[in-house]
Amino acid sequence: MSSVAGIRLALCSLRYGPQTGVPFAFFCRKSHSIADPMSTNSEKLSSSRGMSNVADQKQTKRFTVDLSELEKELAIVKSFKKIKRYVTDPGLVNNILYGLDPWDHRTTPIIMECNPGPGVLTRALLDAGCNVVALEGTAKFLPVLKKLEQDACGSLSVLHCDFFRLDPDTENAVEPPSMFSNDLMERIGINEVPWDTGIPIKIFGILKKEKERYLLWRYIYDIYERLSIFRFGRIELNFFMTEELYKNLAAKPGEHRRYRALAVLCNVAFDIQLLHKEHISTFYSSKNVKSPSIDNSEESLRDNLCLVRLTPRKDLFSEQFPPQDGKMFVNMVKQCLTKRKSEILTNLDSWSPGDGEQLLQLLDLPANARTGDISPEDYKLLFELLTNSEDFSQSFVFETCENIPCFAF
Known part of the structure; x- marks a missing residue:
C-alpha cells in the first residue's frame, strides 16, 4: 500500500473496524509494566500493579543441605582465582525452588542448570521431582x-558444557x-516446537557481572x-543478575537515564518477573565479599x-512481525534510543x-514525542506500520546501526 493511504486505512480500521472486502492489519495497544525491586534482603515480592509476581504459590517441601559431604568440591571453589558464585545456602536454595515452582504439575519442562558446581541446587531440584540437565563448564566438578x-535413576x-x-x-x-545448541538439544532429546506452545525448558544460571549485558x-538478537536455543521454542530464562541491571530492565518510559534500547527490547520480547533478591555474601564464592550495605545508594x-x-x-511473532524482521526491529530501536530526548x-x-x-497520530502520540518517552508496545506497533509502507527505507536502519556497539546501549 502507499504510505499515506496505508496509514489512513489503518487509522480507519482502528476507529471503525474493517470494511468489507478491504484487507487490513489490526494493531492493538497493550500495557506491560514492571515493578520496582524489593527493598529488603531475602524478601519475597508482594503483588504490584502491572507485574506478575511469584506470590501465594504452594511449596510442598523444604530442602535441607548437608555441606559436610561436599568439602572437596567446596575447596575447589575456593581455589579459583576469579570470582565464581554458587548456591549452597539452604534458605537461598528454597527461595530458588519457590521461584522456579517445580511442584507445578500443569507443565513438566526440563530444568537446565548452568554451572551447578558442587550440585547443591541440583540435589534440591531432583528431590523436588524435576528432570534436570546440568551443564557444567568446569571439569573438576x-x-x-x-x-x-x-x-x-534417569532424572x-x-x-561438560558451559x-x-x-x-x-x-x-x-x-x-x-x-558446544553448539543443535548438538546440545539433540543430546538431551529436545526437538523444535511451534512458538505458541508451552515452555519446553526452564534455564537457571548466575550471570557474571562483567558479561551480563x-x-x-x-x-535479544x-x-x-x-x-x-530459541529455535526450539519459548525457552524460559531464570537468571541471577545485578540489581543495577534489573533496574535498567525495569525502567519505564520517561526515565531517560535507565530507559534504553535493552529495556525496550526485553519488554517487547519477554514477560519479566522479579522472583527474589539476595545479597552477594549469601552465595558461596571463590573470594570474600563485603558485608551487606545498609543504604540504598547506587x-x-x-x-x-x-x-x-x-x-x-x-x-511476539505474527504475520506483521515475523522473525525475518527481528534484526531490523532491534536496530531500529537501538537507533532511536541513542538520544532519548x-x-x-x-x-x-x-x-x-x-x-x-x-x-x-495513529498511536495517539504527540508530534513532539521524544524517543525516551515511547512505550515498548508502541515501538513495535510503529515498526509494524512502517514495514507496511512502500516508502520505508530498510537499508537506512541497517546502515546507520551496523557500527554501533551493543555496550553503547
Whole structure:
C-alpha cells in the first residue's frame, strides 16, 4: 500500500473496524509494566500493579543441605582465582525452588542448570521431582555430578558444557565446554516446537557481572531472529543478575537515564518477573565479599543479585512481525534510543518521508514525542506500520546501526 493511504486505512480500521472486502492489519495497544525491586534482603515480592509476581504459590517441601559431604568440591571453589558464585545456602536454595515452582504439575519442562558446581541446587531440584540437565563448564566438578547422575535413576543428565559459551562464532568443530545448541538439544532429546506452545525448558544460571549485558544482548538478537536455543521454542530464562541491571530492565518510559534500547527490547520480547533478591555474601564464592550495605545508594545496587524470570511472549511473532524482521526491529530501536530526548518524528520521517506525524497520530502520540518517552508496545506497533509502507527505507536502519556497539546501549 502507499504510505499515506496505508496509514489512513489503518487509522480507519482502528476507529471503525474493517470494511468489507478491504484487507487490513489490526494493531492493538497493550500495557506491560514492571515493578520496582524489593527493598529488603531475602524478601519475597508482594503483588504490584502491572507485574506478575511469584506470590501465594504452594511449596510442598523444604530442602535441607548437608555441606559436610561436599568439602572437596567446596575447596575447589575456593581455589579459583576469579570470582565464581554458587548456591549452597539452604534458605537461598528454597527461595530458588519457590521461584522456579517445580511442584507445578500443569507443565513438566526440563530444568537446565548452568554451572551447578558442587550440585547443591541440583540435589534440591531432583528431590523436588524435576528432570534436570546440568551443564557444567568446569571439569573438576564433573565427578561428583556424574555420581549424582548415576543415583538419579534417569532424572539427571550431566554434560561438560558451559551454557554461556553456546554457539561460538565458528564453523569448525568445537571442544567442551563450548558446544553448539543443535548438538546440545539433540543430546538431551529436545526437538523444535511451534512458538505458541508451552515452555519446553526452564534455564537457571548466575550471570557474571562483567558479561551480563553482553549475554543479554546476545539473547535479544537470538530471540528476535529465533536462533540458537530459541529455535526450539519459548525457552524460559531464570537468571541471577545485578540489581543495577534489573533496574535498567525495569525502567519505564520517561526515565531517560535507565530507559534504553535493552529495556525496550526485553519488554517487547519477554514477560519479566522479579522472583527474589539476595545479597552477594549469601552465595558461596571463590573470594570474600563485603558485608551487606545498609543504604540504598547506587553503590549498594552492586551488592545484590536479583533472580529474574524472562519468559518469551507467546504473541511476539505474527504475520506483521515475523522473525525475518527481528534484526531490523532491534536496530531500529537501538537507533532511536541513542538520544532519548530527541523527537522520534525525525526518525520516522527519515524512514518513511512525510508520514511521521500521521504515524504518531495513529498511536495517539504527540508530534513532539521524544524517543525516551515511547512505550515498548508502541515501538513495535510503529515498526509494524512502517514495514507496511512502500516508502520505508530498510537499508537506512541497517546502515546507520551496523557500527554501533551493543555496550553503547
